[in-house]
Structure formats: C-alpha cells, structure tokens
Amino acid sequence: MKMAHVVASLSGVALLGSAMVFVEHDVRAAKHRLDEPTVTPEPAQQAAVADYTEASYCTPQFKSVLARVVDACGLSGQEARRGCEPVDVKTFASITDEDFNALFDPLVKRGAILLFDDNSDKLDDDAKKLIADSWDDRKGAHYFFIVSRASKTGGADYNRALSQRRANSVFLELEGQTKEEGLEKKVGMLWLGSEYAQLSKDYCGTWKHTHPSKPCNAEAINRSSFISWVDCRL
Amino acid sequence: MNPSSRIPGALGVAASTIGGFFAAFSSHDYAEHLDRQLHGTHCSFLPGITGADAGENACSAAMYSPYSALFKDKLWGGLPISLFALGSFAFFFAMSLYLLLGTTRVSRAAKTAHFIATLAPALVSIVMLVISLTKLGQVCKLCAGIYFSSALLLASGITALLSRRGSGVAKPAKTVSDTDRTQADPEPWHQKKDEAPVADAPAGSMFVAVGLLALLGVATVMPAVVYASTLPDYTSRIVSCGTLTLPTVDDAKKSPFVKVTTASPVQPATTIEDPLCPTCRAFHQRLVADGVYDQLDMRVLVFPLDADCNWLLQGRTLHPGACVLAKAVLCAEGRGNARAVLDWSYDNQDELTAAGKQGKAELGEKVKQRFPELETCMASKETEKRLDEVFHFAAENKIRVLTPQLYLGDTRVCDEDTDMGLRYAITKLAPKVK
Numbered sequence: 001m002k003m004a005h006v007v008a009s010l011s012g013v014a015l016l017g018s019a020m021v022f023v024e025h026d027v028r029a030a031k032h033r034l035d036e037p038t039v040t041p042e043p044a045q046q047a048a049v050a051d052y053t054e055a056s057y058c059t060p061q062f063k064s065v066l067a068r069v070v071d072a073c074g075l076s077g078q079e080a081r082r083g084c085e086p087v088d089v090k091t092f093a094s095i096t097d098e099d100f101n102a103l104f105d106p107l108v109k110r111g112a113i114l115l116f117d118d119n120s121d122k123l124d125d126d127a128k129k130l131i132a133d134s135w136d137d138r139k140g141a142h143y144f145f146i147v148s149r150a151s152k153t154g155g156a157d158y159n160r161a162l163s164q165r166r167a168n169s170v171f172l173e174l175e176g177q178t179k180e181e182g183l184e185k186k187v188g189m190l191w192l193g194s195e196y197a198q199l200s201k202d203y204c205g206t207w208k209h210t211h212p213s214k215p216c217n218a219e220a221i222n223r224s225s226f227i228s229w230v231d232c233r234l
Numbered sequence: 235m236n237p238s239s240r241i242p243g244a245l246g247v248a249a250s251t252i253g254g255f256f257a258a259f260s261s262h263d264y265a266e267h268l269d270r271q272l273h274g275t276h277c278s279f280l281p282g283i284t285g286a287d288a289g290e291n292a293c294s295a296a297m298y299s300p301y302s303a304l305f306k307d308k309l310w311g312g313l314p315i316s317l318f319a320l321g322s323f324a325f326f327f328a329m330s331l332y333l334l335l336g337t338t339r340v341s342r343a344a345k346t347a348h349f350i351a352t353l354a355p356a357l358v359s360i361v362m363l364v365i366s367l368t369k370l371g372q373v374c375k376l377c378a379g380i381y382f383s384s385a386l387l388l389a390s391g392i393t394a395l396l397s398r399r400g401s402g403v404a405k406p407a408k409t410v411s412d413t414d415r416t417q418a419d420p421e422p423w424h425q426k427k428d429e430a431p432v433a434d435a436p437a438g439s440m441f442v443a444v445g446l447l448a449l450l451g452v453a454t455v456m457p458a459v460v461y462a463s464t465l466p467d468y469t470s471r472i473v474s475c476g477t478l479t480l481p482t483v484d485d486a487k488k489s490p491f492v493k494v495t496t497a498s499p500v501q502p503a504t505t506i507e508d509p510l511c512p513t514c515r516a517f518h519q520r521l522v523a524d525g526v527y528d529q530l531d532m533r534v535l536v537f538p539l540d541a542d543c544n545w546l547l548q549g550r551t552l553h554p555g556a557c558v559l560a561k562a563v564l565c566a567e568g569r570g571n572a573r574a575v576l577d578w579s580y581d582n583q584d585e586l587t588a589a590g591k592q593g594k595a596e597l598g599e600k601v602k603q604r605f606p607e608l609e610t611c612m613a614s615k616e617t618e619k620r621l622d623e624v625f626h627f628a629a630e631n632k633i634r635v636l637t638p639q640l641y642l643g644d645t646r647v648c649d650e651d652t653d654m655g656l657r658y659a660i661t662k663l664a665p666k667v668k
Contacts, residue, residue, distance in 0.1 A: 004335035012328025015254070016453050019320050020460045023261060027464040030268035034466050037269070047636035050546050050628035136615075138622065140545040140629065 051233060053140030057106030058232035061095070065103060066143065067234055069188040083167060083189035086160060086196040097197040104147070104226065110137070111145075111228025113199075113209040114170065115220060118153070121165035123173055126210040131173055134227050141229035146170045148191045148225040149198065151218075160193035167191045170225045188230075198222050238338045242348070242394035246330025249390055253355070253383025254323035256281065260316035260376045261457070264297060268311060268466065270650035279375050290512070293374035298516065298653040300524045301365050306657035310468040315362070317458040319380055322355055325453035326387055329446065333394060341438020342398040347446040352384075352391030354450070359384035369523065472659045475648035478631065478641065490620070490627040491533040492567045494576065499531035501664040506535045506639040509563065509579035510553035510587055514638040517652055518580050526660055529667045534576070535624060536560040537637055542594065543618075546625050546635055555590020555597040557621065558612070562601045564620055565611035578604060 058066075069084055104111070112134050114127040123131070135144070148167035150159035167189045175183055192198075203209075204216030209224070259281040266273040274286030277293035287293075296302055303312030329348055333340055359381040366373045373381075491504070507514045521527040538556030541547040559579050566575040579586060582600075589597040602609050611617055628635070640647040642663045651659035660667050 004332055004339070007335060008328045008332035011331055012324060012453070015324040015327055016321060016456060019254075019258070019324050019457050022258065023265065023317065023320070023457045024460050024464050026262055026265035027268060027461055027466075030265055031464070031466040033269035033271070034471075037271075047634040048546075050625070050631075050633045050635050052629050053545060053548075136619070138626075140625070142629075 052142040053231040054233050055106070055231035057103075059103075062103045063232055063234065065100075066188070066230060066232055069145070069190060070143065070234060083164070083191060085164070085190075086192050088190075100197040101199060104228070107228045107230070108207060110231070111207070111226060113203065113207050113221065114225045114227060115209055115211045115214075115216075116166055116223045116225070118151075118223060119162070120223075121162065121169045123169055124210065128173060128177075130208075130210055131170060131227065132177055134229070135174060135178060138229050139231070141231045142186070142233065143230045144174075144187045145228055145230050146187060146189045146225055147227075148189075149222045150194045151220070151222045152194045152198070153219065154194070156193060156195050160191065160195070163191035163193045166225050170227060194222065199224070237340075237397050237399070239393070239397045240334055240337060242345070242390050242397055243330050243332070243334025243337075245386055245393060246326055246348070246352075246390035247334060249383045249386035250323045250327035250330055253380055253387065254320060254327065256376050256379030256383065257316045257319035257323055260293075260380070261314055261320055261461075263293065263376075264302070264311070264314040264316065264654075265461070267297070267654050270471070270648075270655070275376075277375050279379060281376060281379075290516075291374070292370075292372040293376055295370055295372060295516075296366065296374040296377055298520065299370055300520065300657065301362070301369065303654075307661040308658070309462060309465055310472075310651075310658045311654040312657070313458045313462060315358075316376075316380070317461055318454050319355065319358075321454040321457045322450060323383070325450045326351070326355075329450075330390060333390075339436065341436045341442060343438035343440050343443040344446060345394040345398050347443035349391035349395040350443075351447060351450050352387045355384035356388040468655065468658065469662065472648060472651050472655070472662055473645060475646045477644040478633070478646060479644050490624040491535055492563055492572045494532040494534050494573045495570060496530055496532050496573075497528035500529050500666040501531060502643055503530035503664075504533050504535065504641040506537045506633065506637055507576070508537055508539050508553055508556050508637040509559040509576060510556040510583060510590060511539060511637045512583065515580040515583050517638045517640075518576070520653070520656055524657055524660075526657075526667055534563070534572070535627070535633075536563045536621075537624060537628065538621075539635075539637060540590075543621055544625055546628060553587070553590065555586070555594050558590070558594050558597045558601060559586065560621055560624075561612045561617050562605060562608050564617055565608040566605065568611070569607065571605075575605060575608075 068088070112130050114123065114130060116122070116127075138144075146167050148163040148170070150163045150166070152159075154162075171183075171187060171189060174187065180186075198218070199221045201216065201218040201221060203221050207226075209216070209221070211220075214220075259276045263273070263275045263286070272288075274288040275291060275293040275297065276282065276284070277287050277291045278284045297314075300306065303314045306312035329351070333345070333348065362377065363373065363381055366377060507518065518527070521530075538544055538560040539547060539552035540554055540556035540560075541549045541551040542554070543557035543560070559575070563572050563575050563579075566572045586597060586600060589600050598612070601612070627633075633639075636649070638652065639649075640652060642660065645663055647656075647659050647663065
C-alpha cells in the first residue's frame with residue numbers, strides 16, 4: 001500500500017513538475033522571440049502605404065515643373081496670386097517651348113484640349129462636358145492641371161490676360177460642377193498667353209478636343225485650355 | 235465490480251496519458267503565439283507526428299475565439315484552458331496509478347473522490363464541445379482528443395465507483411463431481427474461488443477524499459500560475475503601432491466612412507474592412523463574440539481589395555467582386571442598415587467570394603436578391619464617386635493598404651493584437667468597453 005502511495009505521488013509530482021517546466025520554457029521562448037525577433041518581414045511582405053499614382057512620365061524634369069506650379073504659383077494655397085504666368089514658367093522651366101510641350105505628351109490619353117472662340121473665354125457645352133468627364137476620370141491622380149493659351153493674334157499683354165481669363169473660366173466651371181472644398185489645392189493653373197510654348201497644329205489630330213468636326217489649325221489649337229489629371233507624386 | 239479490479243486504474247492511466255499529450259500540444263501552440271507572430275497549429279489526432287499546420291484550421295479558429303482562454307482582458311491572450319487540462323491530467327495520472335497499484339487497498343472514499351474528480355473534466359469537455367459546435371461550427375482535433383480523454387476518465391471514475399464494494403458473502407460452492415479432485419489437486423480452481431467471499435474496499439477517511447479533490451484543484455491551476463507569472467509585459471507593445479487622426483467628414487454623402495449602428499456605443503472606433511476578406515470576417519466575428527462590437531461607436535472605411543475600383547492596388551486584385559459589396563454597404567448606410575449588409579457579407583462570404591470570381595454581374599445579382607432596395611443607388615455615379623473618395627482618403631492619410639484595421643479613437647490597434655490579444659488590447663486602449 002505504501003509503495004502504491006509513494007509511486008503514485010512521485011509520478012504525480014514529477015509529471016506536474018515537468019508540465020510546469022514545459023510551460024515555463026515555452027513562454028520564456030516566446031518572450032525571447034518577442035524581445036529579439038529573428039524574422040523581420042521583407043519590405044515586399046509589408047503592407048504598402050496608400051499613396052497617389054506615380055506614372056512613368058513623372059520624370060524629374062516633369063516633376064520640377066509640377067513642383068514649381070504647386071509651390072510657387074499658388075497651388076499650395078500659400079500665395080496670394082494663384083496660377084503661373086509666362087514669366088514664371090520661363091523662369092522655372094528653363095527649357096525650350098518644344099521641350100516644355102513634350103513634357104505633357106504622355107498625357108495624350110488622359111488629357112483634353114478645350115477650344116475657345118476667337119477673343120473669347122466662354123466655355124461652350126462641349127467644353128463643359130469634357131471638363132466633367134476629365135474630372136471624373138481622376139483615378140489615383142493628385143493634381144489637376146489647366147494650361148491656357150492664346151493664339152498669336154493680338155498683343156502679348158492682351159493675350160496673356162486672355163489666357164488667364166480662359167484658365168479662370170475652366171477653374172470656375174470646375175468649382176461649379178464639383179462644389180468641392182479645397183479645390184484650389186488640387187488644381188494647378190498656368191496661362192502662357194501667346195509668348196511661350198505654343199502648340200503646333202499637330203495637336204489638332206492627336207489630342208482629344210472639343211471641336212473635332214471644325215477646322216483646326218495652329219491658331220485654333222492655341223485658343224485653348226489644356227486640362228488633365230497628373231499622376232505624379234511630389 | 236470487484237474491488238481488486240485494475241480496470242479503473244488502467245483506464246485512468248490511459249486517459250490521462252492521452253489527455254496530457256493533447257493538452258501539452260494545445261498549450262504549446264498557444265504559448266508559441268505569445269511572440270505576437272503567426273504560427274502553425276498541431277491540428278491533428280496524432281500531434282507531433284504530423285507537423286504544425288500553417289493557416290486557418292479548426293484549431294486556430296478555436297484558439298483565436300473568446301472561449302479558448304480565461305482572463306483575456308487581464309492578460310495578453312489570457313490563460314488557455316488547455317493549461318488547466320494539463321495540470322488536471324497530471325493529477326489524474328497519479329491518482330489512476332494509485333488505483334492501479336493499490337487495488338483492494340484503495341479506500342472507498344478515495345474511489346468516490348476519484349469519481350467526483352472525473353466529473354470535472356467531463357463537464358468542462360461537454361461545455362466546450364457544445365460551444366465548439368454551436369459557436370464555432372467546428373471541432374478542433376486537439377480539443378477532440380481532450381474530450382475523448384475526459385470521457386475515458388469518466389469511465390475510469392464510474393468503474394472506480396462500482397468497484398468500491400465486494401460481494402460481502404461467500405457464494406455457495408459449485409457442485410462439482412469428485413472426479414474433478416485428484417490427489418495432486420484436491421481443490422480445483424473453480425471450487426476455490428467461489429468459496430472465498432469478496433470483501434469491500436476499506437472505508438477510508440472522508441478527509442482523504444477532500445484532500446484528493448483539493449490536490450486536484452492545486453494541480454489544475456499550477457501550470458496556469460507558472461504561465462501567468464512568466465508572461466511578457468505587453469503594455470508598451472500594444473500602443474506601438476502609432477496613432478492617426480482620421481478626419482471627420484461632415485457631408486455624409488461625401489464621407490468615405492460608413493456609420494454603423496451599434497447597441498450601446500461607448501468608444502469611438504474606426505475599422506478598415508473588406509467584405510470579402512476572410513481575415514476581416516474572423517475579426518468582425520471575434521469582436522461580436524467578445525461583446526465588443528456593440529460597445530463601439532463604429533464607423534467603417536469599406537476598403538475593397540479589388541482593382542476593379544481600387545486604383546491603389548495597381549491592378550492586383552485580391553478579392554474580385556469586393557467593389558460591388560462595398561457599394562452595397564455605402565448605399566445601405568442611407569437606409570440605416572449598413573451593418574445588415576456587412577453581417578450578410580460575412581455570413582455568406584464563401585458563396586459571395588465564389589460569385590465574385592465568376593464576375594461582378596453574378597455577385598451583383600446576389601446582392602439584388604437580398605437587398606433589392608439598393609440596386610439604383612449601387613448603379614449611380616454618386617456611389618462610384620463616394621467609393622473613389624475612400625481610396626483618395628486612404629492616399630491622403632497614408633493609410634496602409636491592409637485589411638482589417640482597427641482604430642480605437644486615434645490609436646491604431648496593432649495587427650498582432652487583433653486575434654489572441656484583442657480583448658487585452660481593447661481593455662487597455664478602451665477601458666470604457668466592458
């Protein structure tokens with residue numbers, strides 16, 4: 001009888017002791033791994049942080065133009081005057097007219113050209129529709145560009161003012177359509193008048209514009225506002 | 235049953251050995267997760283022979299459920315129930331060994347105590363089995379091994395109870411012919427046995443019985459005491475995943491958030507969920523089962539991991555069709571039944587996932603059948619724009635492209651704390667939630 005007691009008691013104590021050692025070891029091992037993790041997740045395995053789209057056309061040169069439009073021409077909301085005028089663009093772009101226009105070529109499927117009548121800043125119905133469609137096609141873009149021009153007819157000062165009014169027309173139309181707060185932080189405006197980066201008549205055939213059935217030439221394509229979302233991060 | 239029977243002891247030794255084996259593996263799997271990483275589980279009837287299974291299975295579902303451990307609000311992960319099983323099986327092994335070796339000398343009081351003691355694991359197993367079947371809808375194999383061992387232990391207890399009394403009187407000798415007797419064996423075996431009366435087991439003291447039950451109690455809690463005293467301190471870790479002030483948007487029609495009505499909201503909370511994400515489903519169900527969900531003042535950022543609408547994924551769809559359900563949730567908000575759509579999506583996730591893989595039209599049809607009132611809204615341009623706002627909001631606020639996520643106030647609950655440590659993290663980060 002005593003033997004049964006002793007054997008049972010000893011085996012019970014041994015088993016319970018082993019269980020406790022086992023538990024203690026497991027918990028301590030986990031604690032050690034917690035303090036000194038041996039496996040660090042690969043960057044690829046870590047969840048990405050949501051951000052705006054960065055398209056391949058966002059070259060350093062394109063971004064420098066974008067950055068200047070954002071920072072220096074009022075898009076950031078810190079400047080009293082909104083938008084960049086030709087002298088600004090000439091200063092910060094430091095590139096030829098052709099190279100400046102070429103920066104925007106990759107936006108051919110994203111952007112559109114709103115054509116105005118001669119000496120007018122009034123948007124027609126087609127233009128308004130194209131503005132709405134372009135705005136809705138935002139996807140992951142952060143910035144929306146309005147680049148307005150005037151044809152070479154008339155004086156430089158007049159054309160500069162005309163192109164500014166055209167840019168403003170588009171912006172006001174956007175404001176009216178979207179009723180979005182903080183719109184000025186998304187929309188970058190440039191007006192180039194007739195003195196910088198004029199479009200060639202080739203743009204009539206390659207870019208989506210509002211008067212496809214009307215004759216288009218170098219004069220007509222520059223009585224315009226180019227609009228597009230820009231898929232670049234800064 | 236004869237007091238000298240070794241059946242109760244043998245049954246008990248076998249049961250406690252098997253039970254201890256399963257309980258040890260279950261405790262080991264649980265303790266592995268204390269490093270807040272993902273690990274496999276030994277979800278098998280032969281744990282140790284087969285390796286740990288990674289991914290979701292019945293054992294991981296049981297482990298992450300609120301029923302797997304006690305004091306989950308006080309300790310990270312709580313005290314797994316398997317630890318108590320481990321301690322009690324150690325006791326039962328010793329007790330059964332005593333029954334096996336002591337045979338007739340084991341007192342009736344000790345046998346009664348053994349029987350009473352075996353009721354405890356049997357009752358706990360019945361309760362856990364019912365929970366597994368009714369709440370989790372599945373039974374994990376390790377758990378089943380423990381339930382089986384508990385049943386075997388109960389059999390040991392019952393046979394011990396039956397073996398307390400002998401026959402008390404000698405049975406009449408069988409009539410045997412003298413021809414059975416020989417000179418070498420004047421008393422053949424069949425005569426000898428029947429002649430001897432079978433005595434009762436000794437009565438024993440009831441103090442012994444009480445002492446044994448007390449020992450069971452001590453043995454049962456000892457592994458849990460060791461576990462609790464060795465646990466790491468998680469206090470600083472649960473607040474290490476940062477804060478984020480998610481702005482409120484006053485215009486409900488433009489807000490990327492969906493307001494979800496709950497019964498008694500006391501804690502502002504934001505979740506980022508995808509109705510077709512299995513982890514979100516498990517997470518949602520954990521919050522509901524824990525009784526936490528209804529105490530959250532909940533707004534949900536429905537974030538479908540479906541490139542059909544989510545441009546953040548850059549074409550990599552994880553849950554095809556999730557955009558359709560996201561629109562349904564957005565539209566349901568206006569009718570005050572966003573939660574109904576979310577719950578329905580999770581309850582029928584497997585079926586909806588299959589439909590989503592066939593195409594969004596198939597999935598849309600299922601939504602239409604269940605919530606016909608949402609059809610017009612789901613097809614509208616406004617809903618499409620509002621859903622797009624979700625992704626812009628995510629980009630603007632640098633939110634991780636990951637579901638599920640939970641923010642309690644401004645504090646982000648770490649991903650590592652959304653399963654085993656969820657109750658603990660909520661208690662610490664949102665003390666108002668009971």
